[in-house]
Amino acid sequence: MEHGEYLQHLARQQWLIPFFPLMAAAIQSLMKRPSRKASGALTIIAMGLSCIFALRAFFATIGGGGQHHEIERAIFNFTWFKFGTTSLGLGFILDPLAEGMAVMVAFVGFWIFVNATGYMADDENFTRFFCFLSLFAASMLGLVVSNNLLLLYMCWELVGLCSYLLIGFWYFKPAAAAAMKKAFITTRIGDVGFLLGIVMLYWKTGTLNLYTHDTLHPGALEQVSALALRNGWWGLSAASTIAFLLFIGAMGKSAQFPLHVWLPDAMEGPTPVSALIHAATMVAAGVFMVGRMYPLFTAEAGSWVLDFVMWVGCITAVFSATIAVAQFDIKRVLAYSTCSQLGFMVMALGAGSVVAGQFHLLTHAFFKALLFLGSGCVIIGTHHEQDMRKMGGLRKYMPITFWCYLIGMLALCGVPPFAGFFSKDEILLSTFHRNKYAWGLATFAAFLTAFYMTRQMFMVFAGKWRGGENDHGHDKHGKHDDHEHGHHGGEPHEVTWNMWLPIAVLSLFAIGLGFFGHKYGEYLGVEGAESVEGKAVVMGASLAVVALGLLLGWAVYGRKTMEHATDEDPLSAALGSLFTFLNRKWYIDELYDVTIIRFTATCGMFFRLVDKSVVDGILHAIAWTAWGISQVFRWIGDEFFINGGFDAGCESVRWEGEEFSKLENGRIQNYFRVLSLGAAILLLIYFFT
Amino acid sequence: MAIPILFVLSVFLGIFAYTTLVERKALGRIQNRFGPNRVGRWGILQPIADGLKLLIKEDIVPRRADQFVHFLAPVIAVIPSILLFSVVPVGTRLVPVDLNIGILFAFAVSTVSVLALFMGGWASRNKFSLLGAMRAVAQVVSYEVPMVLAAVAVVMAVGSLSTLRIARAQSGGILNVTNWFVFRPWGFVGFVLFTIGAMAESARTPFDIPEAESEIIAGYHTEYSGFKFALFQMGEYLASIAMAGITVTMFLGGYNGPGSGPGWVGGLISMFWFFIKLAFMIVLNIWIRGTWPRVRVDQLLGFAWKVLLPMSIANIVAVGMWHYLTFRPLAWVATTLWLVLWFVTLSKLAATENVAPRTYRYAS
Amino acid sequence: METIFWILSAITVLGALFAIMLRNLVHCVLSLILFFLGIAGHYFLLRADFLGAVQILIYVGAVAVLMLFAIMLTRHVTGDEGPREVLGGKWWAGMGTAIIIAGLLWAIIRKDQLAQILPAGGAQTSMVEIGKAMVTDWVVPFEAMAVLLTAALIGAVVIALEEVIRRR
C-alpha cells in the first residue's frame, strides 16, 4: 500500500482509538459493584488496545513526514446531521500533533490505570471509578484525534464532565462536593468563550472541519488567510478574534490565571485522577487546542492576541510557583506546580513556539504523572496522610518510591539530563527571543520550581518519621480502616507492585524523553528557526537558577530537617506574613467570593425579588382591581336588579309548574291511552281529508 | 316425497325402540350387570314388551292439575322431534325435505320442545315437576345459544342453510373422508361444542338435571304415567337421535363415506355410512351417559355461558380466518393457534374452584 | 291456499284474543305462543321461510319462555289471577280507543285501491342476497342492532340482579 493511502486507511480507523475505552465505560456502567477484577482488567485491556492503535498510527506518521519536513495529514470526515441546505460534519484526523498526544495519553493513561488498581483497591465504588476513568480516556483520545472543532468541543466538555465526576468521586466530603462544582463552573466560563469562538468560526468559514483537503469546501484552518483579512471585534481581524475567544476556553481548561482557581481544589479527587486528568492530560488539552488551532493565532501578523497568550502564561507560571512555595499539602504543591508548568507551555505558545509548548506538554505529562503517582504512593504508604509536615524520613520506608520521585523532581526542576531540562530550556529560549521581561519572570519561576520541589523532597523523604505523633491520621476515613496494612500499625510501608511499577516505568521516560526534543520538532514539521543566539545566556541562566533553587532548598530545609509536625515552617519564620499571604493563595478565592460570586448571588436574589414583588405585584394589582370592579357590579347590578327580577319570574314559573304537574298521575297506562287517542284522532283526520 | 317420509317414520321409530334396548344393555355392561335378557333372546323383544306395558297402564291425572295442558304436553313433546327428521339427509337419494333454511328450521322446531317440558311440569301442579320444568327451560335456552353459534360456523363455511348442501360440501377429498368438517380446526371445535349442546338440549346425562332422580324424583314427568310417559320418553329419544343425525350431517360428513355417490349403489352405500355414523353418535351418547356423573345446576349454566359461548364465538372468528386465509397451511396454523389460545384461556378462567386432588383410601 | 290463509288467520286472531282475555297468565302465554306460531305460518305462506323460522326461534323459543319465567318469578306460580280484578282502571277508555282504531283502519283499508292488488310474484329475494345485504348495505344498522342487543342483555341482567348486587 502506498504511504498516503495507508495513512488514509489509518485515519478511517482513528475512531477506534477512543472507541475501546468508551466501550469499556459503557460496559462498566452496567456492571455490578463487586466485580472489581473484571472491571480493572477491562479498563486496562481497553486502554492497552487504544495504546496499540495509537502507536500504530504514531509510527505511520513518523515513517512519512519526518525526513522532508512536510506534514502528512490524513483526515476522515463524515456528516453528523443535515439542516437547511447544508450539513454539519464531524471528522477524525491523523497528523503528528494528534498522534504524539494520543500516544502520550494512551500510554500514560495505561500506567496510571495500573497504578489506580492499587490505589483504589479497597474503595467500595471501584467499578464506578474505572467507568469514569475509561470514559475520560475515551473523551480525551477523541479530543486528540478529532478533525472538527465541534467534535473537539464535545470531547472537551466530556473530559470536563469526567473531571467533575472524578473530583467529586468522594462526594460525601463537602470539600470534594464543592471542588467538583467549582471545577466545572470555572471551566464552563472559559467554555462560553470557546463556544462563541466556535460559533463565530462557523459563521465566518461555514464549516467546523479543520481540514478537508478539498478546495471547493475548504476546512476552517485552510481558510485562515482569508479570515485574517476580514474584520472581527476589538479592532482585530476575524481570525484573531476567534483565536482570542478560543483561548479563553483554553484558559479555563488549562487553569490559567485568573481561571486557575479550580485546579488546586481539584486535588480532592483520588490521586490517580489528579495524575491523569489534572496533571498529564486534560489540563493540557487547552495547550493542545491552542496548538491545534495555531494557524488562527498567527494568521494576523502583529495582533496582540499572541502577546496576551504569552503574558497570561507567564503570569500564571510565576504566580502559581509562588503559591506552591508555601503549601503543606503534598498534592497541592504539585497542583500549583502543574499550574505553573502549564503557564510555561502557554507562554511558549504565546512566544510563537508550538514545538516548545507541545514538547513540554509531553515531558511534563510523564514526569508530572510520575510525581503525582509517587505522591499517591506516599499517601497510601502513610495511611492517607497528605500533610507534608506529618511525613518525613520516608526514604527509609519507601525506597522505590523515593528514587522514582527523585527522578521526577529533578525532571521538573529542569536538571540536566532529565526531560524537563530540555523542554523548559526551549521555552525559555523562545521567550527570550520574544520578550526579555517575560523571560526574566519565567526564569524566576524556574528558580521557584527548583526551590519548592527541593522543599517538598526534604519535608517528605528526609529526616525522621513525624507521622503518628498525635492521633493516627487515618481516622478521618473510617472506611479505609480495614486496609491491608492493618498489621503495620502507624508505620509507613512500601506500596504493592502494581503501584510502584507504573512510576518506575514513567521515571524511565522522565530520564530519557528529553533527548528527543529536536526530533519532536522535526516530527511536528515545524521549521525550528533554531537561533543559537542567546542560547548560551538562556541555558546558563536557567542552570544557575535551578542550582540556586536547589541549594536554597537544601539550606532552608535540608540542613536541619523538621523534628515535629507542629514545628513552624522555617520559611514561614523567614517571610512572616508574606508566607501566610502565599499560603492563602494571594487571597484570590476570597476575592472571588466577595466580588463575582457575591455579585452573582445578589443578581439571583434581585431577579427573584423582581419576580416576586414587581412582576407579581403588577399582576396582583390587576387582579385586585378587577375584583373591586366586579364587587361594584355585583352589588348594584346583580343583587338588586337582576336577582330581584329573576326571583319574581321564577316564582311565577314555579307556580305554573305546580298546577300542570297535577296532570301527571304516574299511571303508565293513562299516558298510553292518551297516546292512542291521539293516534286515533290523527287517523280520523286522515280518513276525513 | 311420500316415500322418504314413510321411511323416516318407520325407520327412525324402529331405531328409537332399539336404542332404548341398546342403551339398557350397554349401561348394564358398563355397570357390571347384564341388562334386559328375559324377553326373547338377549332381550330382543324387550322394547315391544315395554310398549305394550305402557299402552295398557292406567293413565293418572292429578286432581288439581290443569287437565288440558297436562294432556297437551306429551303430544307437543313428540311432534317437534319427528319434524326434526324431515331435514336430515339420510342418503344421496334419500332426503325427506330439502328446505333452504334447513338448519334454522331444525333449531326453530327443537325449541318448541321446551314448551312441552314446561307445560308438562307446570300443568302437573307438583313442585318437583315445576322445578324440573324450570330447570329444563333454563338449560335448553342456555345451551341453544352455543349450539346455534357452532352451527353458524358451518353455515358460514358452506354458505347455505340447507342441510343437503352442507352434506354435499363435505364430499370429495380422499375417500370422501378428508373433507368432513370434523377434520378442520374449527369443525372439530364446532363438533365438540355441538355435541355437548345437543346432549344438554335433549337432557341426557351428564346434563340430566331436569329429571334428576335423586333431587326432584323425575322432574317434569313425575306426574305422568302410561302412554303419556311413553310419549315423553319417545320425544326425548327421538330428539337426541335427530340431533345425532344433524351432528353427523354437519360435522361428520353426513352420508359421505368411501364409495358413496349419486347412483343407486352409491346411494345405498351412502345410507350405510350415515347409519354407521348415527350409530356411532348414539353409542357415544350412551357411553358418556354411563361414564360421567351429573353436573350441578350452577356448573351447568356457568359452563354454557362462560365457556361454550365464548368458545363458539371464537370458533366463528376462526371460520372467518379460514375463509380469508386462502393459503391453507397458514390457515391451519392460524386457526389452530387461535382456537387453542382461546381454549387454554377459557379453561384457565373457568377453573375457579380449587378441587383438592382425590385421595384413595383403600386402593393405592 | 286460501283455506290455509283463513285457517291461519283464525288461529292467529284467536290466539291473540285469548292471550289478552284469559284470566290465567300461563294460559295467556300459551295462547300467545299459538298466535306466534300462526304468524310464523303466515310467514311461511308468504314465502318468507327464514323469517318464519326466526319467528319461531325467537318468539316461541325465547320471548314466550322469558314470559313464562317472568310469571314464575312474580310468584303467580299457578298463573291464575284469582278473584281479583283483572281489568285496570278506566279500562273502557283503552278498549274504546282500540275499537275506534280498528274501525278506522278497517274503513281506511276498505277505501284504498291498494287493497285490491294480488301478489306480484316473480323472483324472490334469495337468502344469499339477504345475507349479503345484511353485511354490506345494512351493516351499520346491523352493528347498531348488535350493540343494542348487548346493551339490552347487560341491562336486563343488571335490572334483574339489582338486589343481588346491592346485597353484595
Next chain:
Amino acid sequence: MTQSSIPLLSLITFMPLVAAALILLLPKTSEREIKLIALGASMISLLTTLCVWSRFDPNAGLAFEERWSWIPTLNVDYRLGVDGLSVTMVLLTAIVTPLALLAHWKQDRNVKLFFILFLLLQTGMFGVFTALNFFHWFIFWELGLIPMYFLIKIWGAEDRTYASFKFFVYTLAGSVGILLAFSFIYLATNSLDFLDLRQKAASGELGVAISRLVASIHERTGFHVSASCFGSLLFWGTFLGFAIKVPIWPFHTWLPDAHTQAPTGGSMLLAAVLLKMGVYGFLRIILPIFPDQVHAHVHVLLFLALASIVFGAFAALAQTDFKRLVAYSSVNHMGYAMLGIFATVASAPNVADIANEKSAALNGAMLQMFNHGISSAALFFLVGVIYERTHTRKLEEYGGLRKNMPIYAGILGISMFSSLGLPGLNGFVGEFLVFKGAFPIVTLITSLATIGLVITAVFLLGMMQKVCFGPLNTKWAGLPDMTGREIFIGAVLMFFMFWIGIYPGPMINASNTAVRQLVDLFQTMTVAKF
C-alpha cells in the same frame, strides 16, 4: 399531500378521550382497571404516533391530513394534519404522557378523576398539535388548560389554591387575547384555517382584508385606527396568549408557582408539553400569519427572549425549593427556543448564508423544544420521586443522597447534564444550533445569552451538590432507591437524551423542510407592509 385512509391523527387525538369516557363508566373502587385503561389508551396513542412517525415523510409537507366539512356556515372544517413543525411535538406528547401516567401508578387519592383529567389533558395536547383550524384548535387549547387547573387544584401541594388560580386566570387571559385577535381575523377574511391564513398572509391578501375591515369599522363607528396599528394590535393580542404559555419573561411568574404546586405527572406534562404549546403557537400561528408585525417588533421580542434566558437563570439561582428551581430552568430553556425563533425573523443583511443560519436557529429551536420536553420531564419526575420519599422540597434539607440512592443520583445527574447542555446528551445539540444560527444574525444578544449558559451550570450543579453530594443527611439514611417502575421511566427518558445527543439526524430531518419553508417567508422581508 397524503390523505391517509385510516384517520390516524383522530385516533391519536381521541383515543384518550374515549378511554376517559370508559373510565367514567367504571366504579371508583376499581383503581387498577382505571389505571390500566388510561395507560392502555395512551400506549395506543403512542403506538399510533410511532406509526405516524415512521411513515412521516418530511419532504412531503402536510401529512396524514383529515379534512371534513364541519360547520359549513362558518366556513369551519375539521382539519387535522401533521407537518415538520408538529410531528415532533406529537411524538413528545405521546412519549411523555404514558410516563407521567406511570409516575402516578401508585396514586391512591381519587384515582378515577385524576386519570380522567389526565386523559382529557392528553387529548387537549394532541389536539393542539394536530389541529389546523383555529376553531377546534382553540377548543383543544383550552382543554389543555382546564384539566391542568383541576390537577393542580385538587392534587397539588400546600399552596395549590393560589397557584392553580393564578395559572388558570393568567393563561385564560392570554387565551382571550388570541380569541379576540382571531375573531377580527375571521371577520376580515372569513377563514379560520391556519394554512389558508398563512397563504393569505404570504400573498398580502390578509393585509388588504384587514385594511378593509378597519375601513368598515371606521365607517360604522367612526372609530379610527390605522391598519398597521390594528395589525399590530392583533399581533400583540396573539403574542400575549402564547407568550404567557411559553412563558416569556415577564409573563412567567405563573410557571414556578404552578409547577411547584402541581402533582408530579402534572409538572411533567406542564413542562414537557404545555409550554411547547406556546412555542408551537409561535411557529404555527404568529410567524406565518403575522410575518410583518413580528418582523417589525423583533427587537423587543429578542430582548424578551434574552431576558427569559438571563433573568430566568438568575432567578433560578436564588431558589431554595428544588421544584421551583427546575421550574425556573424551564423559563431559561424556553428562552433559548424563543431566541432561535426570533432570530429567524430578524433580518441581517450582511450575513452571507442567511437562509442556512436561520434554518439552523429554527431547527435548533424545534429541537430545543423536544429536548426540554424530555429533560424537564425527567427532572420533574425525579423531583417527584424524592418528594414522595422525603415530603420536602427544600434543597438544604437533602444532602448526600447519592450514598443510599446511587441510581437516583445517576439518573438525576444525567438529566441535569442533559438540561445543562452537555455534549453527547440532547440539550447540547439544540442549544448549539440555536447559538450557531442566532449568532451571526443577532450577535450581541446571542453573546449576552451565553451568560445564561454559565448561570444554568451554576444553579444546576449547585442543585446537584445540595441534593446528592456532601455528607448524608442522617434523616434520610433509610431512603430506598428508585423502584423498577421509576427506573423504567427514567430509562426511557434517558434513552431519548442519548439518542438525540448522539444521533439527532432524524429529529432535525423531520422538521427541516417545514423550517425551511418558514424561513423562506422571512427571506425577502425588509420592511413592514402595513
Next chain:
Amino acid sequence: MNIPLGDYLMLSAFLFAIGLCGALSRKNAIIVLIGIEIMFNAAILNLIVFWHYKYFAVPTAYMFAIFAISIAAAESAVGLALVIAIYRQYKSVDVDEFTSLKG
C-alpha cells in the same frame, strides 16, 4: 294465491287492535307486554305482506322485519326484567299501583 292485499292488512289491523286493547285495559304488567308483542307482530306481518305483494325482489322490508324482531326481543327482555325488578319493589305486577312517577 288469490288473497287480496286488503285481507292481510285487515288481519294485521285487527291483530293490532287486539294487542292495543290488551295493552290498554289489562292490569297485569305481563299482559300489557303481551299486548305490545302482539302489536309488534302485527306490524311486522304488515311489512312482510307488503314485501310479498309489491317489493318481492328488494330485501328492504325483509331487513326491517328482521331488525324489528330483534328489537322486539330486546324490548321484551328488558321489559320483563323491569317487571321483575318492579315486582321486587312493590310486591305486585299491577300497573295501576305503579304511581311513583306522579307529579
